[in-house]
Amino acid sequence: MIFGKKKKPGIVYFGECARADGSKKIYTGKTRRPVRVRWKEHIDSTKSESKKTWVSKSKSFKPLGAFFSRNPEKAERTTKKEN
Numbered sequence: 001m002i003f004g005k006k007k008k009p010g011i012v013y014f015g016e017c018a019r020a021d022g023s024k025k026i027y028t029g030k031t032r033r034p035v036r037v038r039w040k041e042h043i044d045s046t047k048s049e050s051k052k053t054w055v056s057k058s059k060s061f062k063p064l065g066a067f068f069s070r071n072p073e074k075a076e077r078t079t080k081k082e083n
Contacts, residue, residue: 010072011035012079014065015042017058026064027055028079030072039063 010032017025031038042063045056055061069075 012075015063030076
């Protein structure tokens with residue numbers, strides 16, 4: 001029998017995005033790379049002129065936390081449902 005591929009572990013992270021209208025939203029994401037590298041990409045995208053992504057439309061991105069998961073896709077969905 002052939003079963004599905006084993007999922008790679010990763011990190012689920014979340015941060016606070018401050019919008020231009022003053023509202024704040026919680027962004028949840030997943031990565032299999034170092035989380036600090038991913039957070040830096042989000043912070044840099046808020047400073048860029050191109051406003052195409054969900055986070056880059058914000059004025060700022062403030063990392064709040066992260067946790068390890070053996071199944072980051074499922075953990076990300078669960079975290080988003082709780083918010």
